[in-house]
Amino acid sequence: MAAAGNSGGSENTAASRKAPLDIDDLAARILNGERRALARAITLVESGRADHREATTLLLDLLARENRQALRIGLSGTPGVGKSTFIESFGMKLIAEGLRVAVLAVDPSSTRSGGSILGDKTRMEYLSRQKNAFIRPSPSQTHLGGVGRRSREAVALCEAAGFDVVLIETVGVGQSETVVSEISDLFLLLLAPAGGDELQGVKRGIMEMADIILVNKADGDLKAAATRTCADYAGALRLLRKRPQDPEGYPKALMVSAMAKDGLGRAWDEMQALADWRQTNGHWQGRRSEQARYWFDEEVRQALLARLQTPWAQSRMADLSEDVAAGQMTPAAAAKDMLAGLGVG
Numbered sequence: 001m002a003a004a005g006n007s008g009g010s011e012n013t014a015a016s017r018k019a020p021l022d023i024d025d026l027a028a029r030i031l032n033g034e035r036r037a038l039a040r041a042i043t044l045v046e047s048g049r050a051d052h053r054e055a056t057t058l059l060l061d062l063l064a065r066e067n068r069q070a071l072r073i074g075l076s077g078t079p080g081v082g083k084s085t086f087i088e089s090f091g092m093k094l095i096a097e098g099l100r101v102a103v104l105a106v107d108p109s110s111t112r113s114g115g116s117i118l119g120d121k122t123r124m125e126y127l128s129r130q131k132n133a134f135i136r137p138s139p140s141q142t143h144l145g146g147v148g149r150r151s152r153e154a155v156a157l158c159e160a161a162g163f164d165v166v167l168i169e170t171v172g173v174g175q176s177e178t179v180v181s182e183i184s185d186l187f188l189l190l191l192a193p194a195g196g197d198e199l200q201g202v203k204r205g206i207m208e209m210a211d212i213i214l215v216n217k218a219d220g221d222l223k224a225a226a227t228r229t230c231a232d233y234a235g236a237l238r239l240l241r242k243r244p245q246d247p248e249g250y251p252k253a254l255m256v257s258a259m260a261k262d263g264l265g266r267a268w269d270e271m272q273a274l275a276d277w278r279q280t281n282g283h284w285q286g287r288r289s290e291q292a293r294y295w296f297d298e299e300v301r302q303a304l305l306a307r308l309q310t311p312w313a314q315s316r317m318a319d320l321s322e323d324v325a326a327g328q329m330t331p332a333a334a335a336k337d338m339l340a341g342l343g344v345g
């Protein structure tokens, strides 16, 4: 039996006075679809404690053997564009079709501005009450490397818990889109109707990541503007180079109204059509393999960076930095010295 939670000489902390964590039992409960077990495991993933990290690694390894896969959909858009309204309507639609839906947030900003994502409990009011839905707000996070790993692991936990669709929401700030696209099978960009000049407002890199652009708020007075915006983006997408992982006609721009629940069926059809095509043509597995490589790389990189954060490393860095500044050592010699001290030189 794999157990963790009492190691590390922290016998006096409140956490370690609790019963030791039984990883086999936790894994069994997650595989059984128990939401409380899933929530607990995600908390474990988010923890910075070394013993929790060890437990997480064991847990993920156990769960990976089941090889359960969900459709992972990344969703990005600036605050106010209608992400939570969309997730609520779209999630309810999927649930009505008999699917189980998990929603996770990736929010890289520790000091959030312009509305935190999933922070507000009133968001997704109906969806959050569904027994076939699981909604997890974004934890407070400080650096993007950690965000990516935790988010990817949380997605893996949701897959193991038997969710059919995992929606991963992020705000439109650039870096977090890259993280989300490295976790998802499909990437959606939600936009609001706007004057033509706002087309440039969307960073080209983000647009290139999108598989489907959804112009939201295509209702009432905004419908005409939404139609124009959608046509503008469809035009812009046609100018992008065709990607090998796409069939003819993708990426696509579509109109939806999350509020009026309009166009959601069409959007879902397009997502499924694209996912099916990629599966049939080997791009689905190819993308997941590439992502696994990427995260392996990241894991090594982050672990090495973490070594630089210890008090010893920080003080050694500061000392060597002084020597370099004073001309007593060359940067290369100091770096060699530092790496040797870390045991990686």
Ligand code: GDP
Pocket (backbone or CB within 6 Å): 077, 078, 079, 080, 081, 082, 083, 084, 085, 086, 115, 216, 217, 218, 219, 222, 256, 257, 258, 259, 260
């Ligand atoms: P988020 O910050 O991206 O999560 O955006 P919200 O979902 O909180 O929506 C921001 C505002 O846009 C709210 O006032 C919503 O009621 C409104 N909104 C969202 N979707 C629609 C839509 O389809 N049509 C219209 N007219 N308003 C919408």
